[in-house]
Amino acid sequence: MDRNTLKEMVKGTIVTTPTPFDDDLKLDLSRTREITQWWVEQGLGTNISPLKVTAAGGECAALTDEEWLQVIKTTVDAAGSDAIITCGLKTRSTVHTIEDAKKAQDAGVVALQIDLPFYNHPNQDDYVRFFSDISDAIDIGIMIYNTHWFGAPSITAETLLRLSDAEHVFAVKWNTPTLEEYSRMKDFSHIFNVINNGGDPIACHKMGGIGYITWSATAYPQHDLDLWKALDECRYEDAQNLLDNQSLLMKWRDKSNLKSGGYRHLKACMTAMGQDVGQPRLPTLPLDEEEISELKQILRKMKWL
Structure with a gap:
């Protein structure tokens, strides 16, 4: 898939999903299937409300590699062929990230959330190599997660512009150490989908953002569907009322x-x-x-x- 196609497929309210466990804290695939179908029935899993499984909110770090793939396969199957499913990857080396990315691709997800490679104490050049190499190796999308709070330097606007040739990098989950750095999204929002993470979704939208991360939509989908509709239609007062609630x-x-x-x-x-x-x-x-x-x-x- 090319970047423009991916940008249309993954935007709006990006829905972080929990991973169901049973009373013994073992993976509950039956409940995974059931709740996925409920989410889809409620209007989630579309191009403006894609499901994001096995991310931090889905306790990805607490899953074995086998469990991680089982959750993805079960969700994709339960959601149906028309649903938009994305997933998070564990933070690993370039080679192992590509291996995981291909497994997720084969399982049917359309895009990946990939952290900065913070375990490698990277610099900006490392970011360009890391995400470019992954992009070249797969056919699905990459949303860069700017996880600077884990000790890696925040990815800069200049670095993101250098990644404009990495065709499968289509989005950035945007959070920065300072508001000044956050506003630099205006330099690249015409290239990538900027997805607000933890900041003000209204301010993000006004600067060219095209979505935000939500954890509450899995419990009450209508709130976030209404919020995204208000943002998309630039009804910022209505959006603020929903946020205030x-x-x-x-x-x-x-x-x-x-x-x-x-x-x-x-x-x-x-x-x-x-x-x-x-x-x-x-x-x-x-x-x-x-x-x-x-x-x-x-x-x-x-x-x-």
């Missing part, structure tokens, strides 16, 4: 993170909304009844329940 949920998430890290809030929201997908794997602590009860009260105030 989420403020209590975000405060609850921050409180949850004080008890234990990881992505427990994602699974908590699923449970509270009646779509249980199990607990997170250790070392992330499980959610207790008091936390879920408090979350349900918040969701009722938000009129999600």
Whole structure:
């Protein structure tokens, strides 16, 4: 696939999905199939709401290589041939990343989320080589995840411009150490889909962004479908109202993170909304009844329940 095709296939509200586990914290492929079909029925898995499996929010680091591939294959099969499925890869060397990318490609995903190679203490030239080599080796898309908080230098606007010839690099999941650096997205948003990560999706859209990452859509899809529609139509006041309605949920998430890290809030929201997908794997602590009860009260105030 060429870059322009990929840019049309993956944009809007990019939906980070949890990985279902059973009561023994073993992979629950039956529940994976069931919840994937529910997501698709709710309007997710389209070009403006692609599913992103086995990313950090899907506890990719806690999955074995075999489990990682099982989740991808099960999701692709359950979603159906018309669905848009992307996936996260584990952070590895160029050679091993290409191997994983080809496995995901063969399983039917249309694009990959690939971190900066932070274990290699890279520089900007390393980034160009890393992503160019992967792009040359596959036929599906690459969304670069600017994971600078793991100790690697943030990928720069200049480096991204150097990657304009890497045909399968079509998007960047954008987060930067400073607001000044963030605004440099205007230098390359005409080349790549810029997907907001953790910042202000409205500001991102005004600067040429074409999507944002969400974890809440798996529990209540309509909110994020409405949010993206408002952004796409430049109805920024409506978009802000939708974001403001989420403020209590975000405060609850921050409180949850004080008890234990990881992505427990994602699974908590699923449970509270009646779509249980199990607990997170250790070392992330499980959610207790008091936390879920408090979350349900918040969701009722938000009129999600």
